[in-house]
Amino acid sequence: MGQNPYLQTQSKFSIPQPLISLHSSKPKKKKKKKERKKEKKRKHHQTKIPNKQNSSLKKHPSFNSADLCIAELTQIKTMSCSNLTMWVSSKSPLSDTSSLSFGASLNPIRLPSQNLTTITPSRSITSNPIRCSLRALRDRIDSVKNTQKITEAMKLVAAAKVRRAQEAVVNGRPFSETLVEVLYSINEQVQGDIDDIPLTKVRPVKKVGLVVITGDRGLCGGFNNFVLKKAEARMAELRQLGIEFTIISVGKKGNSYFIRRPYIPVDKFLEGGNLPTTKEAQAIADDVFSLFISEEVDKVELLYTKFVSLVKADPVIHTLLPLSPKGEVCDINGVCVDAAEDELFRLTTKEGKLTVERDVVMSKTEDFSPILQFEQDPVQILDALLPLYLNSQILRALQESLASELAARMTAMSAATDNASELKKDLSMKYNRRRQAKITGEILEIVAGADALI
Amino acid sequence: MTLNLCVLTPNRIVWDSEVNEIILSTNSGQIGVLPNHAPIATAVDIGILRIRLNDQWLTIALMGGFARIGNNEITILVNDAERGSDIDLQEAQQTLKIAEANLSSAEGKRQTIEANLALRRARTRVEAINAIS
Numbered sequence: 001m002g003q004n005p006y007l008q009t010q011s012k013f014s015i016p017q018p019l020i021s022l023h024s025s026k027p028k029k030k031k032k033k034k035e036r037k038k039e040k041k042r043k044h045h046q047t048k049i050p051n052k053q054n055s056s057l058k059k060h061p062s063f064n065s066a067d068l069c070i071a072e073l074t075q076i077k078t079m080s081c082s083n084l085t086m087w088v089s090s091k092s093p094l095s096d097t098s099s100l101s102f103g104a105s106l107n108p109i110r111l112p113s114q115n116l117t118t119i120t121p122s123r124s125i126t127s128n129p130i131r132c133s134l135r136a137l138r139d140r141i142d143s144v145k146n147t148q149k150i151t152e153a154m155k156l157v158a159a160a161k162v163r164r165a166q167e168a169v170v171n172g173r174p175f176s177e178t179l180v181e182v183l184y185s186i187n188e189q190v191q192g193d194i195d196d197i198p199l200t201k202v203r204p205v206k207k208v209g210l211v212v213i214t215g216d217r218g219l220c221g222g223f224n225n226f227v228l229k230k231a232e233a234r235m236a237e238l239r240q241l242g243i244e245f246t247i248i249s250v251g252k253k254g255n256s257y258f259i260r261r262p263y264i265p266v267d268k269f270l271e272g273g274n275l276p277t278t279k280e281a282q283a284i285a286d287d288v289f290s291l292f293i294s295e296e297v298d299k300v301e302l303l304y305t306k307f308v309s310l311v312k313a314d315p316v317i318h319t320l321l322p323l324s325p326k327g328e329v330c331d332i333n334g335v336c337v338d339a340a341e342d343e344l345f346r347l348t349t350k351e352g353k354l355t356v357e358r359d360v361v362m363s364k365t366e367d368f369s370p371i372l373q374f375e376q377d378p379v380q381i382l383d384a385l386l387p388l389y390l391n392s393q394i395l396r397a398l399q400e401s402l403a404s405e406l407a408a409r410m411t412a413m414s415a416a417t418d419n420a421s422e423l424k425k426d427l428s429m430k431y432n433r434r435r436q437a438k439i440t441g442e443i444l445e446i447v448a449g450a451d452a453l454i
Numbered sequence: 455m456t457l458n459l460c461v462l463t464p465n466r467i468v469w470d471s472e473v474n475e476i477i478l479s480t481n482s483g484q485i486g487v488l489p490n491h492a493p494i495a496t497a498v499d500i501g502i503l504r505i506r507l508n509d510q511w512l513t514i515a516l517m518g519g520f521a522r523i524g525n526n527e528i529t530i531l532v533n534d535a536e537r538g539s540d541i542d543l544q545e546a547q548q549t550l551k552i553a554e555a556n557l558s559s560a561e562g563k564r565q566t567i568e569a570n571l572a573l574r575r576a577r578t579r580v581e582a583i584n585a586i587s
Binding site for chain 2: 171175179281282372374375376383384391392395
């Protein structure tokens with residue numbers, strides 16, 4: 001289809017003209033066809049010769065049916081009548097047979113052209129590509145149709161999966177909400193004692209662990225790219241601040257991205273499953289936990305795509321560890337390390353989250369919270385709670401990321417389906433135009449030939 | 455007077471309805487909870503939760519977490535929970551055997567800890583079934 005734009009523009013102009021002129025001449029044509037059939041039997045030997053030439057001509061590259069129509073028209077008009085009788089009669093039998101059989105309809109155009117080879121060799125070349133481009137067009141339409149079916153199916157699958165992913169998020173909500181609620185009420189009571197808990201220990205940041213959550217598959221628009229771009233931006237920021245970092249990559253797309261860039265330090269490659277479960281979240285949590293506890297990193301950030309709606313998803317950075325009540329992490333010089341546009345950070349660390357939930361929590365827990373007793377040491381209870389909290393945060397991130405991926409795929413595939421139907425419409429229009437142009441050309445030849453015979 | 459029990463895991467709600475009495479295994483031993491219990495917060499160990507519902511005892515295997523009791527509302531947050539009636543006995547016993555074998559072949563501190571945890575989980579699951587029958 002590469003060379004077609006040029007040809008199509010020509011065909012648009014050239015086709016209607018011959019058609020209009022033909023309408024008036026159509027009735028004549030039928031009568032004359034019969035005459036020509038008789039002639040063809042008489043002059044059958046003549047038809048064979050041009051055929052041989054045709055086969056050799058097929059290899060030439062060339063123009064388009066519309067061009068041919070014009071070329072033939074002009075030729076016929078300018079040629080002397082005596083010459084014409086010969087090749088018009090020879091071509092007419094072919095055009096009759098070809099018009100009956102599919103696909104072989106190109107013959108009439110060839111015949112005049114080979115006769116002309118002696119005069120203008122360049123014209124003869126034209127016969128070939130028409131068939132190619134017509135067939136190619138038909139193939140192209142077919143392939144577009146097939147692709148459309150695939151994208152349509154992918155869209156439906158993604159839509160079904162989005163629903164399931166949303167359900168998973170909804171099912172997990174009571175847990176995380178209650179957890180935050182409990183954490184808040186306990187935090188209120190043990191304020192001050194919290195220093196002993198390793199997960200909340202704020203250290204000067206020398207190294208940051210960045211958990212990057214991507215999808216496992218492509219064909220979902222810019223989903224993975226946005227996440228990776230955000231990761232690159234964050235890494236550049238950290239480099240500028242002179243802070244080391246290490247990546248924990250989750251998801252196949254992210255894995256292959258970081259494997260291709262060996263200069264980026266990666267601690268671990270993990271794969272996300274079809275539907276994120278506690279096990280996957282646990283694997284990430286274990287890794288993050290050991291990195292933080294062993295003081296290999298002083299801060300852990302989670303980069304994932306937040307699911308806003310079916311058509312909107314934002315890659316965000318969210319600080320996982322330390323679970324600091326202040327929601328701010330500073331480097332050795334006391335300068336805030338957090339990204340300025342890290343809008344979610346202040347909201348999603350413990351304090352931020354709790355402030356969001358505070359109103360609800362207060363009204364619900366007020367009546368018994370003041371006299372709440374601790375069966376064990378508060379620190380021990382927090383120790384049991386914080387890993388749960390960490391897990392649920394990671395699981396939530398995984399779920400949101402999956403939901404965004406599926407939503408992105410759904411949008412991308414629905415756009416692809418729309419594009420395919422548009423392309424299909426365009427192509428079939430072009431195909432029909434060209435087919436019509438060819439038929440017009442045939443009719444013109446016949447008419448002209450018949451006229452010449454009289 | 456009845457208790458409202460709610461057992462939550464990150465994936466789903468395992469139990470959310472009224473009960474008569476529960477026995478919960480906490481980090482500092484088992485505690486029984488009857489209606490009008492004092493408000494309490496406790497860490498939950500890997501172990502069985504026994505629920506009495508109209509003179510019938512049910513079990514749920516809990517995989518560690520946290521519980522909050524107060525105002526006749528019990529909220530249990532755990533990493534994972536399985537009802538005793540949903541566990542396949544043969545599969546659970548097999549897992550227990552594997553866990554036992556793993557523990558005996560474990561090397562190093564970290565492996566031992568992990569194997570110990572796996573063994574306790576497997577044992578709890580088997581106990582959860584046996585407690586019914």
